[in-house]
Amino acid sequence: MELLSHLALGFETALTPLNLFYCFAGVLIGTLIGVLPGLGPAPTVAMLLPLSFGLPPVSAFIMLSGIFYGAQYGGSTTAILINTPGESSSVVTALDGYQMARKGRAGEALAMAAMGSFVAGTIATFIIALLAPPLARAALLFGPAEYFSLMILGIIAAIALAHGSIVKAIAMAILGLLFGLVGTDVTSGVQRYTFGMLDLYDGITIVALAMGLFSIAEVLRNLDDPSEQEVAAAQITGLLAGLARFREALGSILRGTAIGSVLGILPGGGATLSSFASYAIEKKISREPEKFGSGVLQGLAGPESANNAGAQTSFIPMLTLGLPSNPVMALMIGALMIHGIQPGPNVISEQPALFWGLIVSMWIGNAMLVVLNLPLVGLWVRLLTFPYHLLFPTIIVITCIGVFSFSNSMFDVWMLIIFGAAGYCFVKLRCEPAPMLLGFILGPMMEEHLRRALLLSRGNAMVLIERPISAAMLLLAALLLIAPALSIVRRRREEIFAEES
Amino acid sequence: MHAFMGIDRLAGLIFILLGVIFLWLGLDFGFGSMLRMGPGFFPVILSGLLIVAGLVISVKSFAADEPVTIPRHGPMARVLGAMIVFAAFMQPLGSYLTLPVVVLLAASASRAFRWRPALLLAAGLTLCSDLIFRLALGLPLHPIGTWIGG
Numbered sequence: 001m002e003l004l005s006h007l008a009l010g011f012e013t014a015l016t017p018l019n020l021f022y023c024f025a026g027v028l029i030g031t032l033i034g035v036l037p038g039l040g041p042a043p044t045v046a047m048l049l050p051l052s053f054g055l056p057p058v059s060a061f062i063m064l065s066g067i068f069y070g071a072q073y074g075g076s077t078t079a080i081l082i083n084t085p086g087e088s089s090s091v092v093t094a095l096d097g098y099q100m101a102r103k104g105r106a107g108e109a110l111a112m113a114a115m116g117s118f119v120a121g122t123i124a125t126f127i128i129a130l131l132a133p134p135l136a137r138a139a140l141l142f143g144p145a146e147y148f149s150l151m152i153l154g155i156i157a158a159i160a161l162a163h164g165s166i167v168k169a170i171a172m173a174i175l176g177l178l179f180g181l182v183g184t185d186v187t188s189g190v191q192r193y194t195f196g197m198l199d200l201y202d203g204i205t206i207v208a209l210a211m212g213l214f215s216i217a218e219v220l221r222n223l224d225d226p227s228e229q230e231v232a233a234a235q236i237t238g239l240l241a242g243l244a245r246f247r248e249a250l251g252s253i254l255r256g257t258a259i260g261s262v263l264g265i266l267p268g269g270g271a272t273l274s275s276f277a278s279y280a281i282e283k284k285i286s287r288e289p290e291k292f293g294s295g296v297l298q299g300l301a302g303p304e305s306a307n308n309a310g311a312q313t314s315f316i317p318m319l320t321l322g323l324p325s326n327p328v329m330a331l332m333i334g335a336l337m338i339h340g341i342q343p344g345p346n347v348i349s350e351q352p353a354l355f356w357g358l359i360v361s362m363w364i365g366n367a368m369l370v371v372l373n374l375p376l377v378g379l380w381v382r383l384l385t386f387p388y389h390l391l392f393p394t395i396i397v398i399t400c401i402g403v404f405s406f407s408n409s410m411f412d413v414w415m416l417i418i419f420g421a422a423g424y425c426f427v428k429l430r431c432e433p434a435p436m437l438l439g440f441i442l443g444p445m446m447e448e449h450l451r452r453a454l455l456l457s458r459g460n461a462m463v464l465i466e467r468p469i470s471a472a473m474l475l476l477a478a479l480l481l482i483a484p485a486l487s488i489v490r491r492r493r494e495e496i497f498a499e500e501s
Numbered sequence: 502m503h504a505f506m507g508i509d510r511l512a513g514l515i516f517i518l519l520g521v522i523f524l525w526l527g528l529d530f531g532f533g534s535m536l537r538m539g540p541g542f543f544p545v546i547l548s549g550l551l552i553v554a555g556l557v558i559s560v561k562s563f564a565a566d567e568p569v570t571i572p573r574h575g576p577m578a579r580v581l582g583a584m585i586v587f588a589a590f591m592q593p594l595g596s597y598l599t600l601p602v603v604v605l606l607a608a609s610a611s612r613a614f615r616w617r618p619a620l621l622l623a624a625g626l627t628l629c630s631d632l633i634f635r636l637a638l639g640l641p642l643h644p645i646g647t648w649i650g651g
Contacts, residue, residue: 054638165509167561171516171554178523178547185540190530192540193523216584223576223610389611390622396580396607397600397626400587405640413588421581428572429512447543459536 003129006356010129013357014364019062022055023361026063027368030070035078035380036391040090041071041311042327042434043214047395049207049331050402057339058354062361064335065315068328069362072311073117073369076304077380080109092275092303099295110377111243112297113304114370119250120257120305121366124312127261128319129359132348136320139345144452145463149470149477151446154323156477157266159435166481169435172426176436179204180443187451199411206334208403208412209440212419213426213433214327215399219392220424249301252282256302260309265316266325278306312362319355320345322445327434330441507566513559520551576610583607595646596635600627 013019033044048067052060079090080097093113100109142150159169182193183203194200259281260274282302283292292299315332317323322343324330336343341351348355373380403416423433457463465471527548533539583606590599604623608614634640 051638165558167554167557168509168512171512171551171558174547174551174554175516175519178519178544178551181544181547185530188531188540190540192530192544193526216580220577220580223580224572387613389608389613390618392580392611393583393604393607393619393622394626396583397587397603397630400584400591400603401630401634401640401642404587404591405634405638405642408641410588410592413584413591417581417584417588420584421577424577428569429508429515431512447538450543451538454535454538459534461535 007129007360009352010356010360013058013353014062014360019059019357019361022059022063023066023365024368026066027070027365027372030067031074031372034071034074035383036386040075041068043218044071045328045331046210046214047399047402049335050406052335053338053406057341058357060335060339061354061358064332065358065362066365069311069365070369072308073373076113077110078384080113081106081381082384092279093300095293096296096299099293100300103295105295108245109300111374112249112301114373115246116253116256116301116305117308118366118370119253120260120309121312122363123257124261124309125359125363127313128316132316132320135316136345136348139321144449144456145467145470148446148449148453149464149473150321150323151442153473153477155435155438155442156480158325158438160480164430164432168431172431172433173435173439176439177443177446180440181447199409204415205407205412207406208415209419210331210437211399211403212416213423213437215395216416216420217423217427217433219395220420221427222388222392245297249297252298252302253305255281256305257309260306261313264310264313274310275303275307278302319347324438324441327437330437333441506569507562508569509562509566510559511569513555513562516555516558517552520548520555523551524548579610580607593646593648595643596631597627597644600630
């Protein structure tokens with residue numbers, strides 16, 4: 001069994017004391033920061049990215065992934081206890097989770113979220129282990145034309161499934177692509193958009209851009225919100241009762257896991273859509289759908305599992321195709337490149353220890369999360385009461401220091417300020433910053449693939465639609481943009497919201 | 502809170518403006534040909550698309566739009582100001598003098614600002630970042646800056 005020997009390599013890598021430590025540290029720090037109200041996974045990972053640069057690549061990735069699913073998990077805790085979802089995928093968790101907490105069943109809700117996440121994480125980890133290698137092998141057959149189209153598909157999918165105006169999201173993605181081109185052109189050596197500034201010759205630093213768009217803009221947005229309030233946490237009782245009711249929710253957990261795993265693989269699908277889809281399905285098959293929204297166990301367990309499974313399987317396109325399906329994966333790709341690893345189908349064959357170690361560490365990390373969270377929940381509750389007016393200056397200081405120390409350059413801090421202000425303006429104009437980050441990561445790669453594709457086809461742009469796989473991907477992208485199915489998805493989501501509000 | 506323009510129209514105009522700037526600069530890079538894409542090829546196409554997208558957004562805004570509300574600029578100015586202080590004075594003055602100012606200025610952006618907790622936070626963060634970032638992680642955060650003999 002090839003898989004077994006691979007998993008053995010994975011365990012060997014992930015179980016070294018050093019990597020176990022980084023896995024634990026990642027999960028702990030991720031939960032710690034993710035629990036803080038108003039901090040979702042993307043700003044958490046962006047803020048902690050610089051911490052990982054001094055580490056060997058494997059440890060760095062194990063830690064970053066730990067931070068990611070730790071933050072994801074911490075976000076659910078926040079959503080359940082104080083109804084402040086740190087990111088869109090926790091919105092659904094808050095629907096029934098917060099109602100349970102209000103009825104004094106906070107412990108039960110937390111225990112269920114932990115168990116659901118663990119089951120989902122375990123299954124999704126196996127799905128990655130089974131699916132990623134064949135997918136990567138298939139991707140090796142891709143030529144530059146296929147890659148170019150795949151990236152278009154990735155961007156379009158991410159746009160189509162996000163909320164808000166599609167045209168604005170497209171404009172943001174294009175803007176990101178353009179910002180990605182800043183710096184020295186690799187082929188010709190021409191300086192593009194550098195204005196003669198030496199600091200821009202290597203391009204805009206991803207850390208400055210990501211932290212500006214996510215961490216700083218987020219702080220500014222929160223300050224703007226008149227409801228900037230201190231929170232009172234609910235009392236936690238009944239953790240064990242939650243564990244006892246595990247059997248009742250098992251069906252929802254497994255259904256949620258299945259939905260999340262499938263949607264997570266799709267570029268742009270990811271955690272948010274899967275939690276919405278799972279909630280809708282649980283409600284549909286429930287015998288008492290009218291009770292949803294008033295604290296139903298299934299309405300919490302399903303979406304919570306789905307969002308965790310989706311978060312986990314979104315690693316598949318990132319690891320096999322080099323295609324980020326959400327801002328966190330875009331940051332991961334940035335981190336890969338900073339460590340000198342070219343993202344794409346070669347990662348699995350060239351860096352087997354990294355790939356399999358990462359997968360095994362995900363499973364270990366999920367187990368750690370359960371162990372960490374159930375007993376420590378009292379500590380997280382106290383963190384929730386940390387007032388925002390002291391939290392955000394801390395975020396500002398850590399972000400500035402992180403960006404500065406990343407390349408020991410104050411120039412990047414100035415860039416951070418610019419992108420922070422710009423990101424805030426974009427949010428005010430209802431333009432989501434996520435497509436811009438995806439574009440920024442993909443810009444240089446898309447240009448290179450397009451250049452090669454055109455060179456190979458002797459300058460014939462039709463190559464993009466003459467090669468069947470490439471044509472299929474472009475067709476799919478076009479369908480995503482125009483399909484009526486999209487409006488159904490949209491209506492579906494609005495329905496869910498309308499019913500709950 | 503004063504409305505002067507629709508948010509979609511403003512967004513569209515910003516995209517058009519950015520597109521024009523990127524296009525104008527990109528035209529100098531050398532477009533090349535379909536066979537050999539020059540360094541200007543991709544930027545020019547993208548800028549063109551950005552302008553088109555901006556136009557679409559602006560045109561659509563005539564159908565339905567919501568007015569821009571100018572947010573309170575105080576908090577934003579203070580937070581960005583704090584970061585500017587960090588960028589400008591961290592190296593010349595060092596972290597012991599700069600960080601407390603950064604923290605206090607940022608903290609004052611909140612309505613819940615009180616001097617006592619903010620001063621404690623400023624002292625705590627300055628100390629902690631010195632311990633964690635400089636001593637434990639070995640980052641180049643000089644406690645005393647170059648202007649004052651550090």
